[in-house]
Amino acid sequence: MTTLRVKDLTKRYGNVTALEKFSLEISSGEFMVLLGPSGCGKTTVIRCIAGLTNPTDGEIYIGNELVNDLPPKDRDVAMVFQNYSLYPHMNVYDNIAFPLKMRKTERREIVERVANIAELLNIDHLLNRKPREISGGQMQRVALGRALVRKPRIFLMDEPLSNLDAKLRTDMRVEIKKLQRKLQITTLYITHDQVEAMSMADNIGVMDSGKLQQLCNPDEIYNNPANKFVASFIGMPPMNFLECNLVRQPSQIFFTFASGSRGTTHSNVMLKVPDTLSDRLCNFKEQTIILGVRPKDVQILKRDQDFEGLKLIGEVSFMEMLGDESIAEVRLDEDSIKISNVDPKSENMTIGNEVRLGINQNKVYLFTKAGNRIMGEN
Numbered sequence: 001m002t003t004l005r006v007k008d009l010t011k012r013y014g015n016v017t018a019l020e021k022f023s024l025e026i027s028s029g030e031f032m033v034l035l036g037p038s039g040c041g042k043t044t045v046i047r048c049i050a051g052l053t054n055p056t057d058g059e060i061y062i063g064n065e066l067v068n069d070l071p072p073k074d075r076d077v078a079m080v081f082q083n084y085s086l087y088p089h090m091n092v093y094d095n096i097a098f099p100l101k102m103r104k105t106e107r108r109e110i111v112e113r114v115a116n117i118a119e120l121l122n123i124d125h126l127l128n129r130k131p132r133e134i135s136g137g138q139m140q141r142v143a144l145g146r147a148l149v150r151k152p153r154i155f156l157m158d159e160p161l162s163n164l165d166a167k168l169r170t171d172m173r174v175e176i177k178k179l180q181r182k183l184q185i186t187t188l189y190i191t192h193d194q195v196e197a198m199s200m201a202d203n204i205g206v207m208d209s210g211k212l213q214q215l216c217n218p219d220e221i222y223n224n225p226a227n228k229f230v231a232s233f234i235g236m237p238p239m240n241f242l243e244c245n246l247v248r249q250p251s252q253i254f255f256t257f258a259s260g261s262r263g264t265t266h267s268n269v270m271l272k273v274p275d276t277l278s279d280r281l282c283n284f285k286e287q288t289i290i291l292g293v294r295p296k297d298v299q300i301l302k303r304d305q306d307f308e309g310l311k312l313i314g315e316v317s318f319m320e321m322l323g324d325e326s327i328a329e330v331r332l333d334e335d336s337i338k339i340s341n342v343d344p345k346s347e348n349m350t351i352g353n354e355v356r357l358g359i360n361q362n363k364v365y366l367f368t369k370a371g372n373r374i375m376g377e378n
């Protein structure tokens, strides 16, 4: 059982800063996922941990040992890549056995360990085949087997499922998670797929531009995003963001929406800021704020329906049919808002119709224009 700790890791390539004071701590047996957009520095983190890239600055500890100066082979870390990197001329058995042979493990033990891991991964019937004679999903399993066969202290995976089709990805996601639970290996898993991250991780670290934006469990990341970037990155369809201005009047605050006016919609209409939100905004000095709301938290109001909270008017501009439910897009002047879980048979929701929307004030996230979260008193 081993912990992994990365402290103030910085990596520069010439004038490109791939990582900036990046810190992370993974407890023993934990499955941590690093999530972030392309180019944000995910692979660089993993390569530094594995010893394949030298950090410009910062420290890496495996257990209590500082490993910055240890060569890759002495770090006892296993890595699985996106492209499997199997040896094409070796059969499955030899591919899996390879790391043990390199370590001059006794033949009897090699035979036993390969048999065990092959059975665990359900590839024991493929041991005599070459990589070109097995499927993509099976190749991925062989790559996992080769990484796990020598029982590494740390398991690193860099987008291991991105070459698989959607169905296989979902299956392998579950299998990798089960395998990790069973073996209890401390794991750092990289993806830019938020569904993968949410479903597999004990904890998620969300990265952007070489920096960690937030690190906590999936539930907290979804319900309590630290900033607008995290809020926009987690959740499908993504959170809606509406820019609005604050108008302060004695004892009350109003929203007016920043986008231009187009007749029937809500701009230039002053919406009273509900009390709970106004508490959050009373010490806030800037004039413009970003209001965030998840598509599932926008209600479509019936004609004349009373509603406590924010009320908006807009025009249905698109319906994305997903079978039992639809995602509606409603245009509010220049902004638009997405609403999920919409009944596709609802008469109201035909394109061009005017609809009233209600947003429960407790479901609203507030951000500064720069994207920082406004938390208010509580």
Ligand SMILES: Nc1ncnc2c1ncn2[C@@H]1O[C@H](COP(=O)(O)OP(=O)(O)OP(=O)(O)O)[C@@H](O)[C@H]1O
Residues within 6 Å of the ligand: 013, 016, 017, 018, 036, 037, 038, 039, 040, 041, 042, 043, 044, 045, 192
């Ligand atoms: N060898 C290198 N030389 C110069 N710049 C590099 C090198 N490797 C990576 N970079 C840059 O560092 C940044 C981070 O790259 P990295 O590969 O870590 O991103 P990533 O998050 O893994 O992206 P992806 O999701 O596309 O794999 C990028 O801007 C990239 O262009």
Ligand SMILES: [Mg+2]
Residues within 6 Å of the ligand: 042, 043, 044, 158
């Ligand atoms: Mg990468």
